[in-house]
Amino acid sequence: MVQNADVASLFDQIADLLEIRGDNPFRVRAYRNAARTVGEWPQNLSEILARTGALPRMPGIGADLDGKIREILTTGHLATLDTLREAFPPHLTDLLEIPGLGPRKVKTFYEELGIHDVAGLSRALRDHRIAALPGFGAKSEERIAKSVASRLAKVRRYRLADAARQALPLLDALRSVRGVRDAVVAGSFRRMRETVGDLDFLVTSEDPGPVVERLVGYGEVDRILASGPTKASVVLRTGLQVDLRVLPQISFGAALVYFTGSKPHNIALRRLAQEKGLKINEYGVFRGKERIAGSSEESVYRALGLAPIPPELREDRGEIQAAARGPLPELVALSDLRGDLHARAPGTGVINGVAGLARAARDRGFAYLAITGSGGKSSGRGRPDPDRLRAKKKDLDPIQATIPDVALLLALEVEIRADGSLGLPDEALSDFDLVVGAVEDHFDLSREAQTARVLRAIEHPRLNILAHPTGRLLGEREPADLDMLRILRKAREHQVALEIDARPDRLDLPDLYCRMAKDEGVLLAPSAVAQDPEDFDNLAFGVGQARRGWIEKNNVLTTRPLEEVRRFLEKRT
Ligand code: DGT
Ligand code: CA
Ligand code: CA
Secondary structure (H helix, E strand, O other), X not given: OOOHHHHHHHHHHHHHHHHHHOOOHHHHHHXXXXXXXXXXXXXXXXXXXXXXXXXXXXXXXXXXXXXXXXXXXXXXXXXXXXXXXXXXXXXXXXXXXXXXXXXXXXXXXXXXXXXXXXXXXXXXXXXXXXOOOOOOHHHHXXXXXXXHXXXXXXOOOEEHXXXXXXXXXXXXXXXXXXXXXXXXXXXXXXXXXOEEOEEEEEEEOOOHHHXXXXXXXXXXXXXXXXXXXXXXXXXXXXXXXXXXXXXXXXXXXXXXXXXXXXXXXXXXXXXXXXXXXXXXXXXXXXXXXXXXXXXXXXXXXXXXXXXXOOHHHOOOOOHHHHHXXXXXXXXXXXXXXXXXXXXXXXXXXXXXXXXXXXXXXXXXXXXXXXEEEEOOHHHOOOXXXXXXXXXXXXXXXXXXXXXXXXXEXXXXXXXXXXXXXEXXXXXXXXXXXXXXXXXXXXXXXXXXXXXXXXXXXXXXXXXOEEOOOOOOEOOOEOOOOOOHHHHHHHHHHOOOEEEEEOOOXXXXXXXXXXHHHHHHOOOEEEEOOOXXXXXXXHHHHHHHHHHHOOOEHHHEHHHOXXXXXXXXXXXXX
């Protein structure tokens, strides 16, 4: 369901682009005002439209904007914006978020120096090309450089897997303190967001002092920001901040809800409590002075008339309305997975490498594992050699013999070229159990061209899985500009599954697209893309994205038995 904030964001983007283009200021202002009105509107417009067939009358929203809001609510996008975007590079508007940079300066940077994203601006600053621009000079260049640096520092977020590597030993350390009953990492970490800003530890104990001492004395601590009787904040050597709260068992549930967040979810809960004449805070749920819930999370949600809500869903994306109607979907769990369709045989020592991966798969209770030979550009120098890949099939036989409980499939990973053709001739694709296609370059094509490229690849009769569909690299590369709805519909039509690449820097397919995939009936395939046995540990984070996308067991291809997977791969129904 489209949220009011999504509508507001599209209107803001129009205003940004119109401003960069130097459009009529009144028109820009109309979009800005509409963005604010819609963003602050107390009811979900999408729901109102669905229920009543009309939008409420809103100040400053005339017939034209009313039509545009309907267009967004019903189609998920806005043709006016799509047309406008075609005229600009996709990340140009990121520059507007840098303090001190308005549309006029961004326009100058773009037109004079071809700067179209923050990275480009950083390079220009380093080479002192900004100071050389008419009307700028060394002083203003320095000011801009400071803004860029502070913005980059402020938005520094840590990948979920990296945060986990730091959180888990600390969690163990806190759990081992005498008197500690429960210890969890709440916040965005518990919600399995793809990146976290900091770690929020909650510990229950009747004796908080030693818990706080353990944290501030922890070996990885670089500096102590604050330390009190029941709470502390520290920064680890990596720069990651840790917030700790120690509390009595009786309010553990309420504190878990409060500090797991998200903030929008909490705000919505508080509003719901008010409607019911209740009060909710980190200590419990109260009717007047009487405390009616708080020791467990379940008690808190029940007291508000809600089914318990899994942490991954707590983003105010419709979970509260759904929990008021009845139980939430049973989300897919790591233990539901029966295999992985994308593991990588290292170039040399194939036998040892594959055997290690197969044993790791067996230890996880997997029934199948696809080993991927790379046939595209990523195979390195020279032309792809289908014969060499075919030879790998024989390599698998002796390994299969020693590890009979995991069926080893042979997959081919093939590049999707810029025009959407596959990087190997059709004959080469037929000898494999499955074909995994991936975009590996030209991430900056226009939305239209990028979408057409992927659509064409999906139409290829041999393609089974679209790997890391958006190409995002967390903190490094934005997702490619794609019309995901069209891609999902095409994937459904051609029996292609979308991968959730669980590698720490990808987590691609992102949560919102997972949810779209579910709505469109497209199957997902979480994959560790393992090269080493321990890489399979990352599957937990891939499943986290799926859970954030409301994915259930039956939406996932690899929760199915081998025979069903084979039928899917052979494109029989
Ligand atoms: P992060 O750390 O940026 O990845 O995101 P979170 O969600 O972990 O946010 P954080 O660490 O600032 O706070 C943890 C939770 O505490 C947050 O999800 C909700 C709750 N919280 C923090 N500040 C407020 C607030 O002002 N109001 C309410 N209702 N909840 C808050
Ligand atoms: Ca946090
Ligand atoms: Ca925090």
